[in-house]
Amino acid sequence: MKIPDSERETLMSKDEKYYLKNTTAIEPLVNRFVAWSHVVSPVAFSMHLKNYQLQVLDSYLENPEIHSKACKDPKMRSGPLVDIPPERAREVENFRYETERKLEQNLRLVNRMISFQKQLIDEAVGQSLDSYYKTMPVELRGYVELLYDYYHRPMMRFIEPLMYESPYYHEDLQSIRLFTQKHDDGRAFFMSTPRLSSDDQIELDIPLASPRIDDLLRLEREPQTIGYIMEMLGIPAGKETLMRSFLDTKGKNPVEKWDGSSVRVRYYGHACILVEWKGVSILTDPCLGVMPQNMGLERFSYDDLPEEIDFVLITHGHHDHFCLETLLRLRQRIGTLVVPKANGLYYGDISLKTLAQKLKFKNVMELDAFESIPINDGEIIGIPFLGEHADLPHGKSAFLVRCENEQMLFAADSDCLDKQLYANIRRTYGPIRNIFIGMECVGAPLTWSCGSFLPDKPSHAIEQSRRYKGCDAERAAQLIEAVNGERLFIYAMGQEPWLEFWLGLALTEDSTQVVEAKKLMKMSGGIGITESKFLYGREEIHLFPSFADTTAKAKAANISANNQIENEPQVISEDDFDF
8 A cells, every 4th residue: 555645754754863953942940930049949949939039020010011111121131020021911910829829838938937037136145045946937947957156146057958858849840941042132031030831932841850851952962753752751742843843853063072282262151161171171150052043143052062071160159150051951961060169057058069969960069169179180179269249158169270280260250359369379379370250340239139038128338339249450450460360361241142131231332341351451461461352252262381381480479479478467467376
């Protein structure tokens, strides 16, 4: 019996194998909001839900038109605004009602913890805290330790790993959505706008720890039939045509490991740098966008990354550095995820190690200041990170990467609040010739990302004084001089268009951050810089270690640094020995 041509084509297409298109975005969500550390970690999520998400939704429902209009202003898009058309306000209202209903336990947790903390502050003035365990609200029991600081001020320490096993962690509210990235700036701001259903996307109720996400992303390199893909992801038959639009029959050429004599440094945008040296690959702060259909700025993409990435270095937990969308896309390809050490005392100081392990990253390492990881003829060293966090405690680390004796400091959002710190670093490790530093020297005010953690709203003066900012030109110059830098690379400025939905900075040539960065480049000759670049979009840099030359400079610089430190009276004085 002859099979009709139309049926034959259908059968052949069922056997055809498909790759994941490089224009297909996979956005992780928690209760329809974009997933980032503050909505995954249970206590932070509960605080953020009550003190930010619900309040933003209420504001929208009071006047959807004002929100919709304000979101069209690039300078306002990163504010507490919901970018959803007014005609869909009823959907937002239903979503808000269901959120409060489903997460009633989390809201009660916040109310109890704040009231109990205030009780401790009012009553506990140095006496034993033992009796308070008996009066502790039931929502907190078994999850917290009560402590004093050295000034007899009481506090609660949450046992964070236990919180992921508690009723306050909602894996069932995690999901991913698949859609085609048509252009770079096509997404609403990540923090304030929930993702409502749309006909051009597929929503999958898959926990973020699920290996099915890895199976989906394996399609970037290993094709499968449409039947296998639909069954593996649990996609209904009626969505097959849409799913095919996210797939491609053409594969990508595998990326070969770099084995040249130089250290190859590739800039992927913002604070994302790929360092390749003697077969080892190191990726910093990955926050990548997929390739849009309407290609704009030239860039390196996921397609240009090695098949295996030996080390991924995270400087801190902010959404543009610990970017879960990118990290989940790379999870199966990461050898070791290196994160800063959290201090474990404050619920806003989220343990990235605990979070990443809960999401099934296979090898997660906390690196403390001056700890190191050996690599081929080199090492990765944790470096103290001052500033940028509005004086709140957070796990954070800069990184010194040494390839033979070519040293690179990845300082991201570090602020040189104390030049002596960097003189001490130079004394320990010698001169650091290559400085990668961000200059977001304005920064968002205190409550922008951590306002939900504060029981009381700070005054306007405090709000504006304490900002999430890095170096300006003067402080960056001090850092460079202190470590004897020779090459300057300004990065982590958030200017790439695919970062707008994450950062909403809307920088122009007149923005203070850009003006300060250009000012530093003009100053560079006077502070010993022989080469300076403002990294943007896509860059490739080659560094050539020179052992004898670097060793001589290191010895001379160490002598100079030692003399400088010994001659500065503010470092050691008689008062230091006055007991």
